[in-house]
Amino acid sequence: MLNVSNLHVHYGAIHALKGVSFNLEEGEIVALIGSNGAGKSTLLKTISGLLEATEGEVSYQDEIISGQPAQDIVSKGVIHIPEGRKIFPKMTVVENLEMGAFLLRDRRLVAERMEAMFERFPVLRDRKKQLGGTLSGGEQQMLTMARGLMTNPKLMLLDEPSMGLAPVLVEKVFDIIEEINEQGTSILLVEQNAQMALSIADRAYVLETGRITLSGDALDLMENPLVIEAYLGG
């Protein structure tokens, strides 16, 4: 479904991705783990068109999408949920969700999806009219995910959904991710919380300073001594 080959990205002189290749099949959850500054967010941004690659290409459903503008990639069903809870702080919850459906023009469909989001994230229903910026961190995370789901994406790029959440909430977020996946959305999951990420992923890649150094089935990687030492606090 998603094929990334030999991807290079530069920030000026900084060489953030140095030839990354990997793939993701339809229906999978693929985890991408790596330490701070490894280039995980850079990779997601490049896939979703927020950044441009200097070399290499990204193809999605047999079409090259690297180089296309972000909004075209969104309209193909690839949704990027950026790290750091990028909600619209001065819009209400409902308005945030509407923005998520910006590309949908069918009002009834938007209302339906919104209702579905309220079913899945009941906290949001209680806070319909509250401004995004006044939600708690956990609620904001729910809102960014709900907003991303408004377009019913085929592929979701999730950047550190558990960042700064209490353990109970982390569990819940991961449950929701699994649920979304079961309903047919493929997921590329970037996580610091390797333990949790590997426990729900089918496969995983390890990214270190711009290169993929390890890959394999999530369960195998969990037992890999290198991974245990570096990422599972072993």
Next chain:
Amino acid sequence: MKPPNLFRKSAEKGLVYSLVMIFMMMIGFHVVAANLMSKVFGVTVLRGSIPEVRFMAFVHILFAFLFGWGASDRQRDKKSRIRQGLITSLTAGGIIALFSVLLNYLVEAQIDIRQYLTAFSADSMRYFILNQGQSGIFVLFAIYLFTGLLGTILAIIFQSEKAQTSRQSLKAKIGEAAQTFSDKMPTLVKKHWKYGIYAILVVVLLIMPMRWGSYYNFVASVVGVYVIAGIGLNIMVGLSGQLMLGYAAFFAMGAYSVALLNAPTPHGIMLGFWPSLLVGVVAAMIGAVLLGLPIMRLRGDYLAIVTLGFGEIIRILLKSDLLIDFTGGPRGIHAIQGPTLFGRSFTSDSDYVYLILVFIAISIFIYQRLANSRTGRAWLAIKEDPIAAQATGINLRGYKLLALIIGAAFAGLVGGIAAARNAFTGPNDHSLMVSINVLSLLIVGGMNSIPGIVLGAFALRGLPEILREVETYRQLAFGILLIVMMLVRPKGLWPGSRPVLEKVDEEVVEEISTEIKKPKRKRTHA
């Protein structure tokens, strides 16, 4: 118990207050204030002369009262409030008195420092201490101390719970009366009273230009031009969040299009006003594209600096000898022909006021439609968080560019009209100051609000025209107004409420939610 920092805070406040007065004196504003005061009392002062001394005293008393009023914190109890008022008034009075000692010394020693501070003439210094010399200093101190205390006491009384509840009950009574009044109104009036007000406003606007003479028509057209410019700039800054400091460049494009195509010199094309105006609008839009494409990635300070540079480059080009044969150089272009409509040419000031009013109406209409559209929502999202906006599928570059183009079109339009109205345009009509004025009117009036823009345009362009006498102090008044504004009403005089986005109406959501819930319930019962 006395809070430990009460003393220091109040003393600081007194210091700030006294500095306000000292600053006023240093720029000679105390004479202007006394002048205004004398106007309030209906006493005319000869131009260039200093008003009667009692008015200076009134100014001191007024400020001392205000200082005392502002000295204490509402939350504190009476005793500490009085103490605060006392400390603040003492500090303010003390420092002002010390400053007056200095003034008195300068006057008596006949030291002339006017070459450094023009306001330090002996007359002006003496006037500050009420023409009294040493005893004036004591009077001043007494004024600041006692009037200040009076201010504090009145503030306490006025803000006491009793006073507040009685005011609230009064408000409630008025509200009730209004309610019963409106209940008695026929439903027709109840529903459409707003349109009634609009209608009255329109009638007034239609009649006034014929009645109030050409001077006020001149003022009205200046304000009107700035209203349209403000609406245009608001689309760039207020709606899409791009700080534009070179707005006057788009003005220039409209003005010069009309000038070059519809004036006898330097080209004598005489295309006619309306086609020239259209060319001007299109030229401004093209200018926006040329500027916009390379700066799309810039944000914040960088964007501001580049747009500022752009504005200056355009102005300098117009002014340069290089293009003198083409643009008329620094002297500008004269005798620009105005519009004709139905065979009648626009000659009087009121004609232009009507023309501008029509375009204001069109601008407001376009602005409202845009702000509440899908495009408006995209702009808002971009302004709040560009990355999140992009991630939801908004075409960042496209929408930002669109805001620039539409905003520039307004500027081109208004530049063309102003050039025809003045029958002249030159490089100095499009200086940085124009850009800053338009931006200031948004800040003073309030972003994203039509009434705010109108108020801002009036405050920044209309008031200075009406208060011609204080013309010299206009820049200063701007400065003070801006500072006070930012402190008192940081969002402007009449800020806009954010356009409501609720595209999905609640009813549909409710309906769907009940639909979804129904089958579930059945299942559990079965």
